[in-house]
Amino acid sequence: MIVVMKPDASGTQIETMAQQITSLGLTPQVIRGEHQTVVAALGQERPGLAEALETGEGVEKVLPIMAPYKRASAEVKKDRTVVKALGLEVGGAKVAVIAGPCSVESEEQIVAIARILKGLGATALRGGAFKPRTSPYSFQGHKEKGLQMLAAARAATGLAIVTEVMAPEHVPMVAEYADVLQIGARNMQNYQLLQAVGDSGKPALLKRGMSATIEEFLLAAEYILDRGNPDVILCERGIRTFEDHTRFTLPLATVAYLNEKSHLPVVVDPSHGTGKSSLVASMSKASVAAGADGLIIEVHEDPKRAASDGAQTITPAAFGQLMAQCRRIAEAVDRTM
Numbered sequence: 436m437i438v439v440m441k442p443d444a445s446g447t448q449i450e451t452m453a454q455q456i457t458s459l460g461l462t463p464q465v466i467r468g469e470h471q472t473v474v475a476a477l478g479q480e481r482p483g484l485a486e487a488l489e490t491g492e493g494v495e496k497v498l499p500i501m502a503p504y505k506r507a508s509a510e511v512k513k514d515r516t517v518v519k520a521l522g523l524e525v526g527g528a529k530v531a532v533i534a535g536p537c538s539v540e541s542e543e544q545i546v547a548i549a550r551i552l553k554g555l556g557a558t559a560l561r562g563g564a565f566k567p568r569t570s571p572y573s574f575q576g577h578k579e580k581g582l583q584m585l586a587a588a589r590a591a592t593g594l595a596i597v598t599e600v601m602a603p604e605h606v607p608m609v610a611e612y613a614d615v616l617q618i619g620a621r622n623m624q625n626y627q628l629l630q631a632v633g634d635s636g637k638p639a640l641l642k643r644g645m646s647a648t649i650e651e652f653l654l655a656a657e658y659i660l661d662r663g664n665p666d667v668i669l670c671e672r673g674i675r676t677f678e679d680h681t682r683f684t685l686p687l688a689t690v691a692y693l694n695e696k697s698h699l700p701v702v703v704d705p706s707h708g709t710g711k712s713s714l715v716a717s718m719s720k721a722s723v724a725a726g727a728d729g730l731i732i733e734v735h736e737d738p739k740r741a742a743s744d745g746a747q748t749i750t751p752a753a754f755g756q757l758m759a760q761c762r763r764i765a766e767a768v769d770r771t772m
Contacts, residue, residue: 436461436476437511438488441495444472448493455491459484466512475500475511477661491666502696504653507667512698517640517664518666520614521595523559525668526700530765530772531729533597533640533702534754535561537744539581542588548736549588551751556758556772559595560588561731563743565605582612589614597640597731603631610635620645620672620707623655633662642670642704645683653697668703669693670731673708682710682747685718688748690725702729712738715749716757723764723772726749732757 438452452474453463461478474611476488480499489497502508516524525531534557539545549560564581577584585596595614599605601622609616615638622628623644632639643652656667671690673683685708693701704719704723719730735741738748749757763772 436480436484437498437500438474438476438491439495439498440472440474440493442471444495445492448491449474449674450489452491452494455488459487464506464511468514471495473511475505477505489633499536502648502653504657504697507653507656507697507699508642509696509698514698516665516667516698516700518615518668520559520638520666521589522593522616522631523595523597525702525729527728528770530723530761530770531558531702532758532761532772533559533561533729533731534554534734536563536735537561537562537706537733537748538576538742538743540577540742542584544736545584545588546591548734548751549592549594551736552734552754553592553594555755555763557594557754559597560585560592561597561617561733562588563731564598564609565601568682579608582609586612600628600632603627606631606635610637613637615640615668617670618642623647623652626658629655629658630662633659633664636664638666638668640668640670640702641733642672643674643689645673645675646719647674649689649692649696653693656697656699667699669697669699669707669727670704671701672704681708681714683708684710687718687721687725690722690727694726700728701726702731703727704731706731706733706744706749710747712747712753715747716753716760719761720764723761723770724768726768 456463456476461476464475485497539562565576597615599617600609617640620642673685676684703722705715733748735748738745765772
């Protein structure tokens with residue numbers, strides 16, 4: 436339920452309503468807008484609940500939350516959420532660009548590419564220290580040493596670090612080094628991991644599962660939000676379909692739909708979404724035009740020699756061209772990069 440308070444409702448009336456919601460066995464969430472305050476009553480709804488709340492002092496009306504994802508729903512929070520971490524801001528007027536290699540290979544490599552990417556306009560650095568791979572024989576990442584390498588790149592450039600965490604027991608260690616904790620597609624419904632990331636207090640970048648529906652995606656985000664962590668970034672990274680001309684199918688209608696149904700910022704991963712470096716620029720431009728709040732792109736000095744995912748990785752030169760093109764698209768839709 437959403438309790439919409441009158442524009443002139445006092446702070447005491449709002450607090451009293453929150454206490455009443457708690458007494459009914461629900462969790463109150465006070466959301467203060469520019470002109471009006473609402474109090475969300477989160478939990479299992481039951482008959483007679485609306486009637487019990489609408490008689491409170493200062494209440495204008497009580498509305499049901501139709502979506503099963505209560506905290507992530509635009510019904511609860513009309514203002515868009517903006518997630519910030521160091522110089523990274525996702526959800527504002529500026530389109531964020533998170534870029535870097537798929538895997539952290541060495542400190543020299545990650546510091547060098549970070550400096551190049553910052554000069555070309557990237558607002559955060561991505562890089563895998565822990566790498567979930569389909570084959571157990573593939574490179575699995577440098578783990579904590581990789582995190583230390585990422586921290587060195589941040590010290591050298593000031594770029595926020597976005598890196599993947601794979602297990603609940605890894606969250607404290609990754610959170611010590613990273614600015615944004617990424618939850619990969621294979622872990623989207625790893626509920627213990629979602630809760631651990633929610634408890635970490637660090638912003639989360641949640642990738643859509645490769646076979647997940649939008650409702651499942653938003654309910655996964657709900658697990659993080661439900662732990663009191665409001666800083667969740669949704670990432671469309673492509674889904675599995677019958678098509679085989681690309682690694683995955685990148686459905687950009689997802690961006691517009693999520694912007695309609697949720698207040699959470701949305702970024703797009705055209706690298707994983709296509710699996711082909713030649714398509715990354717086109718899908719990046721399309722993502723910005725569709726209303727994406729950011730891009731996450733794999734960049735390596737020599738993609739053919741990359742430790743992982745070289746086929747979908749672009750060069751710094753190609754990244755520079757992509758940024759120039761995307762800036763023109765962003766300007767056309769009243770945004771900046």
